[in-house]
Amino acid sequence: MIYFDNSATTKPYEEVLDSFVKVSSDFYGNPSSLHGFGAKADQLLQHARKQTAEIMGVHPSEIYFTSGGTEGNNLAIKGAVIQHASRGRHIITSQIEHPSVIEACEELEKQGFSVDYLPVKSDGSIDIEDVKKAVRNDTILVSIMHVNNEVGSIQPIEEIGQWLSKNSQALFHVDYVQGCGKIPLSLQDGFIDLCTISGHKIHGLKGTGVLYINSGVKITPLFSGGKQESKMRSGTENTAGMVAFAKALRMTEEKRKTSISHLWDLRNYLYNEILQIKGTVMNTPQNGAAPHIINFSIPGIKGEVLVHALEQEDIYVSTTSACSSRQKKTSRTLTSMGIPMEQADGSIRVSLSYGNTISEAERFANELKKIAEQLSKVIRRSK
């Protein structure tokens, strides 16, 4: 099997699963319990927090464990605007955000907040001038993703953050789910107040994640309850998940340091091979994109058809993002980039991980070429 759908989710590392199982079976105490068995779980939790903070270059008290990217984004966005509604009711985000950001914003619009959805350029990146123009006196939150999940474009986060820190009171939230483990992001240099990470995108487990909240920032929690996670995220802590998260983050960061060039090699090889297929159009820009996502279209062939054709060869890829691929809707990201409807409907996303090999890439390229040829024949005949 060739798994090229790593932006949808990744395979947990063996070691991460081992930790999860061991913590779940040996240290299942409730970290909030007074007794020593609970204390042990609490110790694991605090160690997971410390390790995560160290890797992210922040203080442990700024790390809040969540259930993943969706919760992190919702907590950051809703928590920030509810807390600061008295200061203003204007939010800025982009048209290419993940649904957990866009739909959170749409919900807030119904509650009387106004939201600007910034467009992107043809390379899938936001023009910082658009941010500057959109910021108003009553802007309380700017939420921009780091690496786009569909095309891999990288946003000028640090630039935006630096400009905001000088020119606005607005909080700055970054959805770092796709960039984590691939493209380093300095929370300090980017003046980032809130930052979302998800565990299952870095070979951890589903249902785990982190929201970084800068120590100087106050937001309103969304859950009422037992006041865990410094009151920010009530609910009995997922000790095993958090330990697994900390381990996955460490291992992925180590991989990034030692193997990022391998990922680039895979990406560049695939990029060139795919381009050789007749009629293919790249939706991911050649430069300025992350090393693990390639989005392309073969006009005339529906994305869904290609996915299933590849599946017959035991090769797994996506159309657009996994979250929206079940809805028959044209990708908002691709249309924002100015990509025509037919091309957008035919788009395929190949997303890689450090575990993929060059021989997998070779086999994929060959199969794709064959399939594209066969399918185009069928399509030509039917026309």
Place this chain on the structure above:
Amino acid sequence: MNYERILIRYGEISTKGRNRYKFVDTLKSNIKSALNEYPEIKIESTRDRMFLLLNGAPAEDVCIKLEKIFGIQSFSPTVRTGLDIEEIKDAALSLLKKLFSEGQTFKVSARRSDKTFPYDTNEINHEVGGHLLRNIEGLKVDVKKPDINLIVEVRKEGVFLSSEVIKGNGGMPVGSSGKAMLMLSGGIDSPVAGYLTMKRGVEIEAVHFHSPPFTSERAKQKVLDLSQKLAAFSGRVKVHIVPFTDIQQAIHQQVPENYTMTSTRRMMLRLSDDIRERGNGLAIVTGESLGQVASQTLESMLAINDVTNTPILRPLISMDKLEIIDIAKQIDTHEISNLPYEDCCTIFTPSSPKTKPKKEKVQFYESFVDFEPLIAEALEKTETIIIDASSEIMEKTEISDLF
């Protein structure tokens, strides 16, 4: 270009006479243990400065650790070149390119201790500065308040370029003034007392009284976490965990309630003193500050201190609570100290402890029990844990592989 070494300037040591080499050696070994996660670092010490040869270790992380260590006046990440003006110019350019951002000003400050070098300081300033101005667009000179001050030091052993002087923690290298036992409770005061004592070069071993089931594993963990914060200033700290339950119960059975606190403190001091003696310590350190709580009146200190004539150091004696909290925040122990677990100082606190106890009275109350065998047993069962600055305080074998 990456920094290849860090130049360290000594603090007070440089004013010392014959013992100087001992001080330098102590500092060197403290630095070594604080940086033990980077075995590639080599340390060279000379009479008036020290060099850390990084050999690839990350300069930034190392600097953060160095900032804490006592006995360092200041330090500078440095690039070294040979005694050759072209080489200096090249190195200066790549260093400045790394630091420079649009609109910044700079100056070159040359120093020449090697007078055989063919250029004098003015000539070096001129040569290097000119080279930089020619090669970096937008760079401007400002000799009064430059954003970047590029220091070029010409010495016999080579030329050293650095651009920042980072302030060290001052004080004396820990260990150069002997050793003392710190009575560490888990509260806010005692870690601060330990810190201030270390600053004067005293090596600290912590003594903690653990009374299960009255105090929990979490309280013990808290003390270990605090000790690790202290270890950051010296390299490592030894912690003695003394089982105290039996003694505490004996006190409560025998001594009238308003005197239990006094008696408890006396027993703790006796135990600490025994541990001090075994470990060749020269003093005992406490976090007492006059007037804070009942045990911290002069009358109370007199009654408690009666059990030993070992020097008791009380660096916080004249401080206000807020001053103590400020230091606790600065050394990063405040948050840990604030965790709400019962410890040896909060449990068994009588509702109205005697603020002016008489030592004759407490001696009389204690005379009905033979505390000696209890003390001997507690000492025998004392657990000693060594904590170094980078080590995790966990049962390593059991759970370290989880992370």
